[in-house]
Amino acid sequence: MAEEVIDLGKMTRDFKKEAMKIIPGGGNLDLCLNCGTCAAGCPATGLADLDPRKFLRMILLGLDEEATKSPWVWMCTGCQRCIYACPMQIDIPRLVYNARATWPREERPKGILGSCDMALKNASGSAMGASPDDFIFVVEDVLEEVKDTQPGWDELQAPIDKKGAHFFINQNSREPVTEPDELIPLWKLLHVAGIDWTYGSKGWAGENYCMFLADDKSWEHVTRTSIMQCAELGCKVYLNTE
Amino acid sequence: MRKGFGDPVADDLRFVVKSLVGEENFVEMWPNKSNNYCCGGGGGFLQSGFTEERRAYGQIKLDQILATKADYCIAACHNCHAQIHDLSELSGKHFPVVHLWTLICLSLGILGPNEREYLGDDLKEVNMPEQKE
Numbered sequence: 001m002a003e004e005v006i007d008l009g010k011m012t013r014d015f016k017k018e019a020m021k022i023i024p025g026g027g028n029l030d031l032c033l034n035c036g037t038c039a040a041g042c043p044a045t046g047l048a049d050l051d052p053r054k055f056l057r058m059i060l061l062g063l064d065e066e067a068t069k070s071p072w073v074w075m076c077t078g079c080q081r082c083i084y085a086c087p088m089q090i091d092i093p094r095l096v097y098n099a100r101a102t103w104p105r106e107e108r109p110k111g112i113l114g115s116c117d118m119a120l121k122n123a124s125g126s127a128m129g130a131s132p133d134d135f136i137f138v139v140e141d142v143l144e145e146v147k148d149t150q151p152g153w154d155e156l157q158a159p160i161d162k163k164g165a166h167f168f169i170n171q172n173s174r175e176p177v178t179e180p181d182e183l184i185p186l187w188k189l190l191h192v193a194g195i196d197w198t199y200g201s202k203g204w205a206g207e208n209y210c211m212f213l214a215d216d217k218s219w220e221h222v223t224r225t226s227i228m229q230c231a232e233l234g235c236k237v238y239l240n241t242e
Numbered sequence: 243m244r245k246g247f248g249d250p251v252a253d254d255l256r257f258v259v260k261s262l263v264g265e266e267n268f269v270e271m272w273p274n275k276s277n278n279y280c281c282g283g284g285g286g287f288l289q290s291g292f293t294e295e296r297r298a299y300g301q302i303k304l305d306q307i308l309a310t311k312a313d314y315c316i317a318a319c320h321n322c323h324a325q326i327h328d329l330s331e332l333s334g335k336h337f338p339v340v341h342l343w344t345l346i347c348l349s350l351g352i353l354g355p356n357e358r359e360y361l362g363d364d365l366k367e368v369n370m371p372e373q374k375e
Contacts, residue, residue: 185347
């Protein structure tokens with residue numbers, strides 16, 4: 001039972017207004033039928049006492065603070081199943097993203113914040129903070145070891161900053177930093193298939209925690225660094241392996 | 243798939259997986275493709291500090307996987323791999339979770355001895371390429 005009546009007249013619905021300006025096509029926010037299809041098929045339903053339907057209803061009512069400050073906004077993965085299932089194609093994940101962005105940066109989850117800040121430390125864009133030199137060292141070291149220990153791979157390549165390569169391929173930091181042997185299968189496949197590819201010394205890291213942090217400026221910086229390296233090298237295709 | 247190139251790409255990946263393991267060894271989970279559930283590894287959840295909630299979120303995916311009774315789960319994405327591996331260990335079922343590149347190289351006979359971390363014991367020695375002395 002509600003403890004007090006919500007006075008709709010007092011609600012400014014600022015968050016909704018701002019969101020509708022940003023979301024392509026306005027996000028269809030006013031078209032909610034309240035059917036609950038989104039909530040029924042969302043794995044985050046019930047976490048932090050929220051679900052996509054409740055979250056949207058709160059925003060539509062103008063309960064901006066209660067909705068946007070709920071830790072639930074960090075428990076939605078943005079998988080978009082709710083949009084896919086919704087008869088009105090309402091963009092709830094984008095609302096969640098905007099809600100994340102209303103949090104003071106230093107109050108956002110430490111792990112995500114730290115991973116974004118690591119990516120801003122150097123030109124790698126790596127959430128684990130590995131520098132371009134670290135990356136080059138690991139790649140060369142692993143490649144050398146394959147050639148020394150496995151027969152038939154003398155021509156195996158793991159190019160970095162190869163000008164004019166067709167594919168610019170990025171790499172999740174987890175391999176070079178914590179399990180470098182897992183780099184090798186991809187190199188072998190590219191070699192067997194005769195693919196012309198390269199990593200970049202800058203922007204080689206595939207992950208982007210600044211996006212999850214809803215820090216637009218940093219997200220753009222990390223992405224731009226990588227894309228510009230691809231353009232600088234004259235590669236034809238930017239292949240995001242993440 | 244839902245967020246990217248859609249079900250046609252999901253079908254392409256099924257072609258790859260079936261070519262690797264054999265049509266009869268591929269078990270589809272349900273629901274699947276664009277109607278599938280997220281495992282809970284995405285969106286920064288793995289780094290958010292909400293571990294208990296992340297695992298509760300993943301319960302649907304775990305149930306889906308266990309219902310297939312398949313021996314292996316393939317995860318073509320890093321976040322998914324980390325999350326599903328965690329769910330596997332935590333459930334006590336310990337089903338192997340493998341990257342796609344591992345299975346492709348294994349089937350081609352070019353997967354080196356140090357590249358088999360995520361294979362189960364049944365495949366650890368299978369199709370092992372020659373080593374230098």
